[in-house]
Amino acid sequence: MTEIMSPLAPRWFDSHCHFDFAALDHEREQQWALAQRSGVSGLLIPGVHRQQGEQLAAFCQNQPFYYALGLHPYFLSEHNGDDLCWLAQALQQPDVIALGEAGLDWVLAATSEQRQQQWFWFRAQVALATTYQLPMILHIRGAHDEAASFLRQQQFRYGGMVHAFSGSEQQGKVWRKLGFRLGIGGAMSHPRAQKLRRTVAALPLDCWLLETDSPDMQPAFWRGANNSPASIPLLAAMLASLHNVSLAELAACLEHNLQQTFPRISARSEPDTAE
Numbered sequence: 001m002t003e004i005m006s007p008l009a010p011r012w013f014d015s016h017c018h019f020d021f022a023a024l025d026h027e028r029e030q031q032w033a034l035a036q037r038s039g040v041s042g043l044l045i046p047g048v049h050r051q052q053g054e055q056l057a058a059f060c061q062n063q064p065f066y067y068a069l070g071l072h073p074y075f076l077s078e079h080n081g082d083d084l085c086w087l088a089q090a091l092q093q094p095d096v097i098a099l100g101e102a103g104l105d106w107v108l109a110a111t112s113e114q115r116q117q118q119w120f121w122f123r124a125q126v127a128l129a130t131t132y133q134l135p136m137i138l139h140i141r142g143a144h145d146e147a148a149s150f151l152r153q154q155q156f157r158y159g160g161m162v163h164a165f166s167g168s169e170q171q172g173k174v175w176r177k178l179g180f181r182l183g184i185g186g187a188m189s190h191p192r193a194q195k196l197r198r199t200v201a202a203l204p205l206d207c208w209l210l211e212t213d214s215p216d217m218q219p220a221f222w223r224g225a226n227n228s229p230a231s232i233p234l235l236a237a238m239l240a241s242l243h244n245v246s247l248a249e250l251a252a253c254l255e256h257n258l259q260q261t262f263p264r265i266s267a268r269s270e271p272d273t274a275e
């Protein structure tokens with residue numbers, strides 16, 4: 001069965017997957033086996049805080065897993081000043097693909113003081129990504145305009161990915177112009193997500209990367225305790241139909257987008273023997 005399918009089936013990549021999170025401990029192996037059988041060839045695992053980031057090199061060893069390092073606004077209370085020194089050191093490892101995830105999340109910031117704190121970590125990480133010439137993985141909720149205009153002001157040149165994009169078509173265009181691609185996943189599968197699906201269809205395929213954000217952000221059709229990278233091919237089918245392209249065309253386009261966004265992934269991936 002696998003021999004017959006592999007030359008024909010497109011290869012997919014989960015460009016934002018918290019596959020190291022403890023929620024997946026009891027099912028990680030089965031989910032990865034399922035994902036691989038479904039044509040998923042690799043994952044990008046973002047960093048969220050220091051303690052977690054310190055484990056990622058070992059976690060990704062001998063697997064087609066890639067990782068980034070960063071300090072996520074969700075874990076604000078866990079970051080301290082030393083973590084920036086740690087990050088500055090750790091980003092110098094050649095196997096770090098990007099800086100992130102980092103960003104601004106106004107859903108998490110009820111007070112202006114919390115917003116100020118998020119700005120502190122975001123600014124500091126933009127400066128580090130600039131120093132080490134790394135693309136960024138951004139987590140942005142309710143702050144697309146502020147974050148984008150800050151990066152423009154800083155003349156940030158290394159691009160990256162705005163993960164779980166939830167902004168407007170116009171905001172998407174602004175991000176693309178700044179050199180960022182947009183992550184899309186389970187959110188577009190929900191019956192009430194018409195606006196998001198319109199945005200996904202309106203922006204060219206060159207803008208998009210597929211992601212699960214597993215174990216979170218379950219697609220409407222996914223049943224189970226956790227989301228899984230195995231849902232990527234089903235999300236790909238949705239994206240292909242929204243853009244009226246074949247799965248093979250979509251896979252080629254997404255692969256190109258991934259390599260452009262994260263050049264170190266293409267530098268490290270093995271030659272594709274399936275094609």
Ligand SMILES: [Zn+2]
Nearest residue numbers: 016046101213
């Ligand atoms: Zn994430």
